[in-house]
Amino acid sequence: MGRHAAYDDLLNFGVLEPEDVLAPHHYTAVRSNGRAMRSMPLWCYTSEKFFQAEKAKIFLPQWNLLEREEIVPNVGDYHTMAFLGVPLIVARGRDEKVRVFANTCRHRGALLAEGKGNCKVFRCPYHFWTYGLDGRLIGAPNYTDSTGKSLIDSDNKEEFGLVEIDSGTWGGFIFIRFKEGPETLQQHLGTLVDVLASHSLQDMRCARKVVYDMDANWKCFVENYIDAYHIPYVHRDSLAQWKTTEYVRIKPKGRETLALAKHEGSQLLLPSADYVGFPAMPQIDEDKARGTWFATLRPGMLMTLGNDGALVFQSEPVSAKKSKLTISSLFPKSYFEREDFERISQNYYRRNDIVVVEDKEIALRQFAGIQSPYARIPRLCSEETSLNTFGNWVLDQVLPSDDRTTIAAE
8 A cells, every 4th residue: 555645735836835936955966867857846836926027028128929929910900919917009100111119208207009000199188198109208188397498308208108018029929028138039039030040030911910828837837838748648639640651850059949840731721631731831941841840949939840830839927826828820921822722721720629629628627626635746767858958047047056066065
């Protein structure tokens, strides 16, 4: 008879967090490899204190996927949204440049815009302060002191422009970061820029977007995506039906992982006769066209790329126990002109409604289960090494820099 698990046994990585949640000795086992290899302790998925450290050290200073440039295709187009709870405006200026601004008036903080549309200027509904599409302050009516002198002049006018969020674009995607970080966007993307160049992601368009409000930590779906161990079981009758002849991993240079599963066809579909797909894109390099590419861009962007399109995931944190999962189906814009586009694209959505939902449901079920006082994180097997690698990356960002050496030496 096996030993009964102890209730709330912190020494066995229970979910109850210690007071010193960022102390290095709690993570010694995560730094181990071989037979002793483990994932992160359960409190890393439920602790608000640990989540705030992730927010400060990962999400604020590092590049995050926000949206596609196509949401503001024309000069004057704007689109409002929020990321990490921060209200934002995405706008295309007269110079055709896409910019991201904090959606807050520089006077009393009112939201400048709602929804989406096209405009020549942004005008605050409260006191009619106006701003250009490039964020500069145009006017602040009757904003004077007691003597009638304007409170804004040529010396300080630049201080009252909209707050622009650091942003950049690649492959038609918009990325942002809220604080200055150590890398340019190009450095962050690493090998994705060159290896995926011939996929011409910038020429794709989003045909379908599905958003799930997840009662799960943001890491749960990310880890599920990179976990090879679950595929024969969770996806037994779907994704596991694909037979890969060779798996090629690309050595990373930034925050990315990238690998090619070689096979005939595209894993954006399922391998059965009734899943008819689009032809391969003619511009893809020959050595990159056979099989399916799997990419991650830390912290929360994931991509599955066939020779016929792309499936993009974004796991956005909301709190320690909640996240938002966005799934976007991308196809070359030329495909949208096909007479059979609506009919054939349904096969891709049908596949997603099986495979992606399987992943979503197991991520929710796992998170619900780890909140049990009897839940434990066991040793990881050989097909789960990516979870340990990801966990170590999170710890490298979150723990104090002088603690990393200490942990590695213990």
